[in-house]
Amino acid sequence: MASITTEEESKLLIVLPGDQLPESGLMEDSSAAHRLTLGPGLAPMDDDSITAVKAGILKHNAVGNRWWVESNQRRYVAAQGESIIGVVTGKSAEHYKVDIGASQPALLGVLAFEGATKRNKPNHNIGDLLYCRVSMANKDMEAELECMNPTTGKADGYGELKGGFVIKISLGLARRLLDPKNLVLRLLGQHIPFEMAVGTNGKVWVNSASAQHTILICNAIRNSEYLNSAECGAMVKSLVEKM
Amino acid sequence: MATPAFTFTPSTFQKLHPAEFFRRFTTEGVRPDGRLLDAFRPTTVHHGVISTANGSAMVRIGGTTVVCGVKAEVAEPKLDAPDQGYLVPNVELSPMCSSKFRPGPPSEQAQAVSEAINRVLKESKVLDLKDLCIEEGKAVWVLYVDAVCVAYDGNIFDAALAAIMAALKNVRIRKPTYQEGTIKVSGGSTATDENSFTLNLARTPLSATFAIFDTTLTILADPNVTEETISDGQISIALDETGQLCGVTKIGASSCSQSVMRDCVQSAKKRTQQLRDIMNQQ
């Protein structure tokens, strides 16, 4: 089995399922509490070893001795606190049923909106696009959503997305788009004004002044996944010039 | 330890935690049916149980019963093999033998067992298909080998292979005569060595199956149906009379070391010899 060495911080540390984390690596900077936090892609096995269960890059954060595997996939698995984009597929007296691209539709309470009361609540129809937050996710239950910030009760940008266009991308690319320093979005912003919402479930909503611009932005985002910085710049440039 | 708040009867415990119930037995080296871990169930073989078939046999391994009939029919040979007959084995697992099988097209398990047996028969060259030729390019024998499970209690592969081999040994086919496009097969009077022939089998592969239980890799010889459902994987080993291997399959469960495989081969050698003795006695 390939054991992992943490000597070279600069190089990407690729792990595959079955690779074990070295015990020494786990303990090196653990504080007196000897506490260890495992994130996605890592799991304790029957023989008490910590093993990678997904292929990806091993990441470590000294704060709280956190370890996780940064991996990419296309299928969404709901996780609490994430912002996602879903489509209303059904409604009942108490819940909307929302397709979020996971194995099961998620539930959104009709009162989980800013200022909603039994008398006065927003009305959404089947097919509406909603930007919401996962309020509860459990592997044995359907995920639950809300369209407000639970601490303030304010909408905070959550709610229906009107107009625009939605594309489906990989979850890894969606996470990278959320990075404020993201290259392709910065480059696009220099040429075209647009608004967008990125769901960690791989759905991206884009809206701009014209359909041509929206399609251009969507294509640029899709194309950027496997390009380096220089290629990305050239790609955006050629798209914008063709307009 | 504090006394538990409530207790179960053994049968309730078995229903709630079948694997844990079983583990309690295996750690003591026995199984719920009283067998030791390496013990096979009592086996009987009966030859010629179906008088209308060309050859037949019935094999019982514990609660599993398989009846096999061989029917010979005349057919045209394939263009690319004008002097070879056909051997068509088929294993049927109908709802008659267990409620776990549904009516309709053959289940995946039935197809997988049929294919496994077909490969053992074909790849270890049990029968020279040229022996089944009547007239080259015109007519050959097709042997339909149908093994029907009438009671299912696990280990269908061993039972079906043994029944098929016993039935093939039992086959007697009337000598045909080929005359200008028609085939005459003498009927009437009892079959004798003069008007009929038997199959010339190059070898008799028989198999032994083991279930792999638990992460501790406990090996259970000849699993019954409950043991099959809680086990993680199976090892099947087929051998001929000289101790030559005719097929090894290990499927499911976590990895299993070579020493475990070696033990299974040794145990399979003993078992198939014992099965051969039973088969030759009756």
Add this chain to the structure above:
Amino acid sequence: MSRLDRTRTSAHQLRPFFSSQNLLNRADGSAQFDFGESSVMCSVIGPAEVKLRDEKLDKATLEVVVRPLVGLPGIKDKAREQAIRETLEPLVLSGLHPRTGIQIVVQTMKDDGSILATAFNATILALLDAGIPLKSILGAVTCIVDSETNQILLDPTTQELANAKSTHTFVFDNKSSITSSPENKDQEEAVEVATLYSDSTGLFSEEEYFECAQICYKAVQAVHGFIRTAVQKKLEKEQQQIHS
């Protein structure tokens, strides 16, 4: 000794590997794996919704569909489906996705022998691409014992298979070597070989079987290494914007 396909010089040489991941647009994961002129494509969908009849309360339901090169799926493909499914079931951490289904479709693209081993390798690459949680990866290799020379030939072509006395397919996971430390690696005889899946047909002796297992085990290490490189290349490509 030169092999029948003339591209290889040694009996224990594998054909060149080729793989490609994430090539189907609509699947959650997909991959193609080639051993020379044998090629298999595999797609994975899941964890997704599952038919109520197949739903398992405590784990995901694995469904494997094997499609042949030509014609309709037959009994042989059913047997392969069972082999692949039962080998993957203990490997997939299906408890993390209860009441869901994972569908795996395996399609032969080109057949020049060793298809089952090629299919296993394509399947594991597709599962990695789909991000299905796994206990470990696996690698598969086929070998034959030649009927004339009694020599063990790795990764046989269709032509070589026709001349085989016995055929053996082995699958090993990447944890199966129980070597305690890297220093022991010189004593290769001491390597404890543990099989995940083994399928042998034909006529062979006990010694031949275990020799084949040893040789295939060594060959599978190359497959494991190749899978690691393939995944690494894909990840580096994804990450180059951030790290450049």
